[in-house]
Amino acid sequence: MNITDKDIKLIKSKGLTVDKVLSQIETFRNEIPFVPLRHAATLENGILKFSDHYQSELTKLYNSRSAHLDTIKFVPASGAASRMFKELFRFLDNYDFKKESLNSYTNHEKANAIRLFLIGLEKFPFYHTVMEKVKDVYPKFESLSEGRQLHIFVEMMLKEKGLNFGVYPKGLLPFHKYNEGIATAFEEHLYEAAGYNTNQNGDSKLHFTISKEHLKAFKGEFERIKKKVEEKTNTNFQISYSFQKPDTDTIAVDENNEPFRADNGCLVFRPGGHGALIENLDDLDADIIYIKNIDNVVVRKYQDEVTGFKKVLAGKLLEIQDEVFRILQALDEKTPTEAELTDIKKFLVQQLNVRLPLDFDKFSEKYKLQFLRESLNRPIRVCGMVINEGEPGGGPFWVKKENGRLVLQIIETAQIDKDDHRQSEILNSATHFNPVDLVCGVRDYKGNKFNLLDFVDPEAGFITKKTMNGKVLKALELPGLWNGAMSNWISVFVEVPLTTFNPVKTVNDLLKSAHQVTLFS
Numbered sequence: 001m002n003i004t005d006k007d008i009k010l011i012k013s014k015g016l017t018v019d020k021v022l023s024q025i026e027t028f029r030n031e032i033p034f035v036p037l038r039h040a041a042t043l044e045n046g047i048l049k050f051s052d053h054y055q056s057e058l059t060k061l062y063n064s065r066s067a068h069l070d071t072i073k074f075v076p077a078s079g080a081a082s083r084m085f086k087e088l089f090r091f092l093d094n095y096d097f098k099k100e101s102l103n104s105y106t107n108h109e110k111a112n113a114i115r116l117f118l119i120g121l122e123k124f125p126f127y128h129t130v131m132e133k134v135k136d137v138y139p140k141f142e143s144l145s146e147g148r149q150l151h152i153f154v155e156m157m158l159k160e161k162g163l164n165f166g167v168y169p170k171g172l173l174p175f176h177k178y179n180e181g182i183a184t185a186f187e188e189h190l191y192e193a194a195g196y197n198t199n200q201n202g203d204s205k206l207h208f209t210i211s212k213e214h215l216k217a218f219k220g221e222f223e224r225i226k227k228k229v230e231e232k233t234n235t236n237f238q239i240s241y242s243f244q245k246p247d248t249d250t251i252a253v254d255e256n257n258e259p260f261r262a263d264n265g266c267l268v269f270r271p272g273g274h275g276a277l278i279e280n281l282d283d284l285d286a287d288i289i290y291i292k293n294i295d296n297v298v299v300r301k302y303q304d305e306v307t308g309f310k311k312v313l314a315g316k317l318l319e320i321q322d323e324v325f326r327i328l329q330a331l332d333e334k335t336p337t338e339a340e341l342t343d344i345k346k347f348l349v350q351q352l353n354v355r356l357p358l359d360f361d362k363f364s365e366k367y368k369l370q371f372l373r374e375s376l377n378r379p380i381r382v383c384g385m386v387i388n389e390g391e392p393g394g395g396p397f398w399v400k401k402e403n404g405r406l407v408l409q410i411i412e413t414a415q416i417d418k419d420d421h422r423q424s425e426i427l428n429s430a431t432h433f434n435p436v437d438l439v440c441g442v443r444d445y446k447g448n449k450f451n452l453l454d455f456v457d458p459e460a461g462f463i464t465k466k467t468m469n470g471k472v473l474k475a476l477e478l479p480g481l482w483n484g485a486m487s488n489w490i491s492v493f494v495e496v497p498l499t500t501f502n503p504v505k506t507v508n509d510l511l512k513s514a515h516q517v518t519l520f521s
Contacts (some may be wrong), residue, residue: 007267014269015247024250024476027256030464035419038406040430046353047385047432049495050312058315059308066311067200067320069287073193075217076274076481077078077171077186077294078244085166087113088154095151113508120511125177126165130157137162146258152359158495171294172221175510178300178517185504186218186400187225188297189231194233195307196314205238208294209280212243219234242283248276250476252466260473268468275461275478276487284442288314291438295504298514302499309496311385313439316494317382323347324376324444324490331373333377335365343367348375352490353408379450379489383410383482384437384496391503394434394483396493397426408491410434410482414462416443428469432493435501436482440489452485462485467493 003018007277011021041047050058082089091114095105106115121127134156135141141149156162165173171186189206198204209305210218222239241267247268252260260265260268281289290310298306327344330336348354354375357363363371385396394412401407443449460479465472479485509515 001305006265010267010269013246014249015245016249018124021251022086025253025257025259027461027476028253028463028474031111032459034407034420035397035411035415035460036400036453037364037397037411037416037423037426038400040426040432041385042410043429043495046396046398047493047495055257055308055312058319059311060315061318062311062315063390066196066198066314067464067480071197071199071288071290072205072207072284072286073189073197073282073290073292075171075189075208075292075294076277077169078211078214079170079294079405080211081168081170081173082166084170084504085158086506088117088158088507089166092151092154092158095147097145097147100147102145102150105147113506116508116511120508121153123511123516124155124507125174125182125510126163129174129182130163131161167239169210170504171208171210172214172217173487175297175504176196176299176515176517184221185294185297186221187229188300189292190225190229190235190237191233191300192297192303192306193237193446194229194235194299195303196310197233201236202234203236203238205234205286207240207242207280207284208508209242209244209277215241215243230273230285242280244276245279248272248279248478250478252468252473252475255474257474260468260471263469268473270466270475272476272478274481275483275485277481278452278456278479281442281481285449287441287443288317289440289442290314291436293436293503296435296502297439298499298502299517302514305497306500309500310437310439313382313384313437313494313496316492317439317441320380320382320490320492321441323351324380328376328445331369335369341368348372352376352492353364354490355406357403376490377444379452379486380441380492381453381482381486381489382439382492382494384435384495384500385432385493386498386501388430388433389498390431394480395436396432397429397430407487408493409487410480410491412462412480412483414464415460415483432495433501434482435496435503436441437496437500438482455488456485457484457487460487488494 008018011018030086043049105111106118130153134152138152141152158166174182175185175188176183176227192203193206208218218241250272252268252270254260262268345356349356388395394410397409397411398406399409399411416427418427442452456479458479460483462477464475464477466475502512504510
């Protein structure tokens with residue numbers, strides 16, 4: 001690689017070093033091996049399902065201690081709305097209302113999304129807002145053809161001359177329409193947090209990771225809704241923000257693994273993916289940290305169920321922590337008896353999904369205790385898992401590590417060799433999906449916060465292909481936040497109902513019942 005002074009200046013401006021960039025390029029050249037799946041995690045092997053009685057007990061445990069806990073909700077919210085509107089942007093580019101009727105266009109198989117959008121048009125929370133703008137700019141709108149009307153509607157919704165939704169952060173888009181007004185995803189996260197993330201003083205802390213250019217807009221939205229939401233929930237919200245750090249960007253390369261350069265000759269760097277947010281998460285300190293994506297919200301009539309299962313997961317975290325901390329403190333005080341050692345091993349295997357080395361019983365006493373301490377003294381995450389209904393994304397799998405031991409992990413499809421027949425079979429056999437519904441404990445048994453960067457698997461990233469100015473580039477994704485970045489945490493997976501998983505990946509997802517409010521609800 002030919003490094004210029006200009007390149008070095010750019011690299012340093014991001015807080016990176018030349019050596020780190022060269023190391024990233026070497027990763028492209030060596031490639032990142034696919035994750036070797038052993039089998040999918042199921043209810044019989046790795047995923048817990050709780051009885052109604054046990055759920056009630058866990059909820060009681062959480063409720064009895066929640067008022068005195070320091071909790072915070074962590075919401076990755078830097079996602080742009082442009083992906084939601086991908087099919088609508090394609091419609092603007094491809095549909096010529098002068099040459100083709102709308103009916104003819106929507107009869108094409110590739111236009112299914114546009115047909116659904118048109119059918120549900122008046123049910124979208126932004127419909128009346130867009131129509132006001134449309135009629136202001138096009139007074140004779142009603143006299144135009146149906147195709148021209150839809151083209152104008154979409155254009156005014158997405159483009160700069162209209163409402164410019166196409167460049168909004170997803171968190172600030174209109175998501176739900178109530179009698180009293182429209183709510184964004186950001187606002188719904190506040191209502192939800194009030195149900196389980198509030199202390200004895202009525203304070204609720206939320207942290208949003210956003211793009212720096214959207215900070216003013218997020219702050220403005222909070223000021224707009226603050227009084228209303230706080231009065232309705234009887235909660236004082238403390239909102240903080242952070243941005244993905246520049247030194248987590250990764251260099252892009254071309255198809256020959258040479259540095260990709262923009263038309264002006266500059267090196268191209270890309271955000272390292274949501275795995276970079278482990279550094280933002282590490283900056284937080286709390287008894288419990290809830291993690292949930294910005295687009296996974298529901299209308300308020302369903303929030304009690306969401307809140308209920310969040311308390312179940314949090315109660316399970318507290319129950320696990322209590323036992324982990326008790327064991328570690330006991331190990332500090334005395335050497336366990338054989339009976340106590342057997343109980344600890346049983347707890348590791350049955351409750352924490354830890355697979356012991358085959359020759360564990362042959363270890364010396366010193367190494368047995370060292371293994372137990374290392375297995376127990378680490379961050380803990382309790383992760384909700386939903387029944388797999390074909391959603392794209394990650395899921396829970398048993399993975400074989402280099403030392404031959406099996407570990408329970410959340411694996412993204414990009415990490416799996418789908419050309420390998422056996423690996424593809426395992427992927428297709430998955431019964432559950434990762435909805436990103438995590439409850440995390442990041443303090444050790446002495447009350448000190450873990451350094452979360454110590455528990456990242458640096459080999460768990462992946463390489464993806466993108467395009468820039470019509471040219472193919474390869475991008476390096478850092479180990480995902482709930483994948484490789486939490487690879488060495490204690491992981492407990494729990495089945496949660498599908499009602500807790502309602503992401504908005506496309507605009508038409510807003511037509512689903514979880515995002516619709518009846519007129520008098």
